[in-house]
Amino acid sequence: MAKINFGGVVEDIVTREEFPLEKARQVLADQTIAVIGYGVQGPGQALNMKDNGLNVIVGQRKGKTYDKAVADGWVPGVTLFEIEEALEKGTIICYLLSDAAQIELWPTVKKYLTAGKSLYFSHGFGITYKEKTGIVPPADVDVFLAAPKGSGTSLRRLFVAGKGLNSSFAVYQDATGKAREKCIAMAIGVGSGYLFETDFYKEVTSDLTGERGTLMGAIQGIFAAQYEVLRENGHSPSEAFNETVEELTQSLMPLVAENGMDWMYANCSTTAQRGALDWWKPFRDATKPVFAQLYNSVKTQAEAERSITLNSQPDYRVKLDAELKEMADMEMWRAGAAVRSLRPENN
Numbered sequence: 001m002a003k004i005n006f007g008g009v010v011e012d013i014v015t016r017e018e019f020p021l022e023k024a025r026q027v028l029a030d031q032t033i034a035v036i037g038y039g040v041q042g043p044g045q046a047l048n049m050k051d052n053g054l055n056v057i058v059g060q061r062k063g064k065t066y067d068k069a070v071a072d073g074w075v076p077g078v079t080l081f082e083i084e085e086a087l088e089k090g091t092i093i094c095y096l097l098s099d100a101a102q103i104e105l106w107p108t109v110k111k112y113l114t115a116g117k118s119l120y121f122s123h124g125f126g127i128t129y130k131e132k133t134g135i136v137p138p139a140d141v142d143v144f145l146a147a148p149k150g151s152g153t154s155l156r157r158l159f160v161a162g163k164g165l166n167s168s169f170a171v172y173q174d175a176t177g178k179a180r181e182k183c184i185a186m187a188i189g190v191g192s193g194y195l196f197e198t199d200f201y202k203e204v205t206s207d208l209t210g211e212r213g214t215l216m217g218a219i220q221g222i223f224a225a226q227y228e229v230l231r232e233n234g235h236s237p238s239e240a241f242n243e244t245v246e247e248l249t250q251s252l253m254p255l256v257a258e259n260g261m262d263w264m265y266a267n268c269s270t271t272a273q274r275g276a277l278d279w280w281k282p283f284r285d286a287t288k289p290v291f292a293q294l295y296n297s298v299k300t301q302a303e304a305e306r307s308i309t310l311n312s313q314p315d316y317r318v319k320l321d322a323e324l325k326e327m328a329d330m331e332m333w334r335a336g337a338a339v340r341s342l343r344p345e346n347n
C-alpha cells in the first residue's frame with residue numbers, strides 16, 4: 001500500500017499502480033461475478049467490470065430495468081438472468097439491490113451462499129444494522145465491500161472518460177484467506193481510482209452523514225435558503241438561480257474540483273475574497289450544530305430505522321414520488337430547468 005500524507009495524517013492507500021488491472025484479472029480469473037440489481041450502481045459496476053475483461057453476469061427481475069440491461073448489451077440466458085439463476089451461477093454475489101430490497105431478498109440470497117462463495121456489498125448498511133436487516137451471512141463465505149464514493153452514473157461516465165471515482169473498501173469476514181485480495185481486485189475492477197480502507201460501520205456512518213449533509217441534504221437546504229432570501233428581496237428567479245446554483249456548478253465547482261477552495265479564494269476578486277473570508281465562519285457556526293445532530297441521528301441508528309421502515313412500506317414509491325415532485329415543483333428547480341435549457345450546449 002502507498003503511504004500518502006493527507007494534510008498531516010499518513011494513510012495507507014491502494015492505487016492502480018500497486019494493484020494493476022492485470023492483477024485484478026488474475027485474482028478474479030476463476031470467478032463468476034453476479035451483479036444482482038441493475039438500478040444505479042448495478043449498471044455502472046457491471047459494465048465497467050465487463051469492459052475490464054472480468055467474467056460478469058447480471059441478475060435482475062423482469063420489467064423496465066431488465067429491458068434496460070438488454071439495451072445495455074446483456075444477453076438473456078447468456079449474461080442476463082432472473083435473480084435466482086444469477087445467484088446460483090455466481091461465485092461472487094454483488095448485492096446491489098436497494099438497501100430495503102436487500103432485506104426482503106435476503107432469505108433467497110442466503111440459500112445460494114454456499115461455502116467458498118463471496119458476498120460483495122457497496123454499502124455497510126445491511127451488515128452494520130444486522131439486528132434490523134436480518135442480513136447475517138454464513139460463516140464459510142467471504143464478505144467484503146467496495147463503495148464507490150459517488151453515483152453509479154458518474155462511476156460509468158468517469159470510467160468511459162478514462163478517469164475513476166475513488167472507493168472505500170472493507171473486509172467483514174475472511175473465510176477463505178483470500179477475501180482481502182478479492183475485495184481489492186473487485187474495487188479496481190469496478191473502475192475505482194484509488195482505494196482507501198475502512199470498515200462496514202465507518203462506511204455506512206460516513207456515507208449516511210455525507211449524503212444527508214454537504215453532498216445533498218445540506219446543500220439543498222443552503223440553496224433554498226439563499227434563493228428564498230434573494231426572491232423575498234425582489235430578485236428575479238433567473239438572477240436568484242444563477243447566483244445560487246448555476247455559477248456554482250458551471251463555473252466555480254469545476255475549479256474547486258481541480259484546485260481546491262483555497263485556490264478559489266485566491267483567484268476571485270478582492271471584494272469576493274473579503275466577503276467570503278468574513279462569512280464562512282458564521283455559516284460553519286450556524287450549521288455545525290445541525291451536522292452534530294445529524295451525526296448523532298446516524299450513530300444512534302435513528303436514520304437506519306427510518307430508512308428501513310419508510311422504504312419497506314408498500315406505498316413507499318407513491319409517497320416518495322410525491323415528495324420528489326414537491327421538490328421538482330419548487331420555483332428554484334423549475335427556474336433551474338429553464339436556465340439549463342438556455343446553456344449553449346443544450347440549444
Ligand SMILES: NC(=O)c1ccc[n+]([C@@H]2O[C@H](COP(=O)([O-])OP(=O)(O)OC[C@H]3O[C@@H](n4cnc5c(N)ncnc54)[C@H](O)[C@@H]3O)[C@@H](O)[C@H]2O)c1
Pocket residue numbers: 037038039040041042060061065095096097098099101104105122123125147148149150151152153
Ligand atoms: N445509487 C448510488 O449511486 C450508490 C452509490 C454508492 C453505493 N450505493 C449502494 O449500492 C447499493 C445499490 O443501490 P442503488 O442505488 O444502485 O439501488 P437502486 O435503488 O437503484 O435499486 C437497485 C435494484 O433493486 C431492484 N429492486 C428493488 N426492489 C426489489 C425487490 N423487491 N425485488 C427485486 N429487486 C428489487 C431494482 O429493480 C433495481 O435493479 C445500495 O447498497 C446503495 O446504498 C449506491
Ligand SMILES: CC(C)(O)[C@@H](O)C(=O)O
Pocket residue numbers: 149150151152207211215
Ligand atoms: C451517491 C451517494 C449519495 O454517494 C450514495 O451514497 C447513495 O446512497 O446514493
Ligand SMILES: [Mg+2]
Pocket residue numbers: 207208211
Ligand atoms: Mg449512500
Ligand SMILES: [Mg+2]
Pocket residue numbers: 148149150207210211
Ligand atoms: Mg455515498
